[in-house]
Amino acid sequence: MVEKKILITGASRGLGLAISKILSKEYTLILHATRKESFTHIEPGSHLLCADLNDRQELNEFCNRLKKEHGDTLVAVINNAGITLDKSLIYQPENDIDRILQVNLKAPVMICKAAMKIFTLKKRGVIINVSSVVGETGNAFQAVYAATKAGLIAFSKSLAKEVAALNQEHAIRILSISPGFIETDMTDRIPEAEKQKFLTAIPANRFGSVNEVAEVVAFLVSDKASYINGTNIHINGGLL
Template identity: 50%
Template sequence: MEKKKVLVTGASRGIGKAIAFALSEQYSLILHASKPESLESLLKELDGEHEVLCADFSEINAVKEFCSALKKMAGKSFYGVVNNAGVALDKPLMYQSLNDIDKMLNINVKAPLLISKTALKLFIGNKEGVIINMGSCVGETGNAFQVVYSMTKAAMVTMTKSIAKEVSLIDKSLNIRAVTVSPGFIDTDMTKSLSDDVKEKYLEMIPSSYFGDPNEVANVVKFALSAEAKYINGTNIAVNGGIV
C-alpha cells in the first residue's frame, strides 16, 4: 500500500528536523530547506524513501515556483502539509529594516499561505488532507524586539481558523482539516544562543521548569496529522510547558 505523502518545510534542523524523524516511518515525505545540501545528512538517517524540494522562501517568486513544483510532485497520495519554515530577526521595531520585515513576511506568512492554497486544491481532489501551521507562544503574548515575528505567528492562528471554516462551507463532506501547533521555548539553536540571565528569566515563566525538546513538539504534530485527531480542527495546540 502506497504511503500517504506529507510536505515538511524547514526540515533541515530544529523542530522541522524532529518532525521529519517523527513522520518518516509512517509517511512518504517531501522535505524542504532553502538549499538541498542542508538535507543530505537527514536523508541518510531517515527511514523510508523521501523526496526533496528546495527553495528560498525569502523570495516570493521562489515560493511561487516551489508551489508549481509541489503540484507536479504531490500525486494522489498527497495528504499533509507542515508549514514549519520560519525566521525571527530580532530588533526593536523602530530599527527594523524593510528588507528584514519583507523577509519575515515572505517566509513566515506568504510562503505558508501560498503553500496552503496549493495544498487545498490538491486535497479537494483527493477528498482529504491536513494542514499544520506552526505558530509560537509569542503569537499570543507578543514579545519585545519580536514585533514582526510575533505578528506573523499570530497570523498562523487566524489563517488556520479561516481555512477550517472555509473548507466546511465549500463541502462539508471533505475530510480536510487545519490545525496550528504553537511551541513555547524549545531547546533549539535559537534558545541555545540566549544568555544565561535571559534563560533564567524565561524559565521562571514556565511552570514545567524547562525548555521543551523538539521531539515533544514533533509528537504533537504527528498526532495532529493522524486519523485519531480527526475532531481537532481550526484550533491552536499550545506546546509550551504552561508558559505564563
C-alpha cells in the same frame, strides 16, 4: 498499499528534522530546505524539494512542483519553516521586515493554497501551521515575528471554517500549533539571562524538546486526531 506523502518545510534542522524522523516511520516525506546543502540527515526514501521561500519566483515554482510531482499522494503539509530577526522595530530595516513577513506568513499561505487545490479534490488532507507562543503573548524585540505567528493562528482557524463553508462532506483539517520555549539552535542564541527569565515563567519548570513537539505533530496528522480541527494547540509547559 497507497503511498502517503507529507511535506515538511524547514526540515533540515531543529523541529523540522525531529518531525521528519518521527513521521518517516509511517509516511513518505517531502523535505524542504533553502538548499540541498543544508541537510546533514535525510530520512531514507524521502524526496527533496528545495526553495528560498523569500524569493517569490522560487516559492511559486515550489508550489507548482508540489502539485505536479506529489499531488496524487500528498496527505498532509507541515508549514514549519520560519525565521526571526530580533530587533527593536525602530531600528529594524524594511528589508528585514519584508523577509520575516514573506517567509513566516506569505510562504505558508501560498503553500496552503497549493495544498488546498489538492485536498479539495480528494476531500481529505491535513495542514499544520507552526506558530509560536509569542503569537498570543507578544514579545519585546519580536514585534514583526510575533505578528506573523499570530497571523498563522488566525489564518488556520479561518481556512478551516472556509473549507466547511465550501463543502460540508469532507475530511480536511487545518490546525496550528504554538510551541513555547523549545531547545533548538534558534533559542541557543538567546542570552542566558533571558532564558532564565523564561524558565521562571514556565510552570513545568523546564524547557521543551523538539521531540515532544514532533510527537504532538505525529498525533495531529493521524486519524486518531480526526475531530481536532480549526484550533491552535499549545505546547509550552504552561507558559502564557
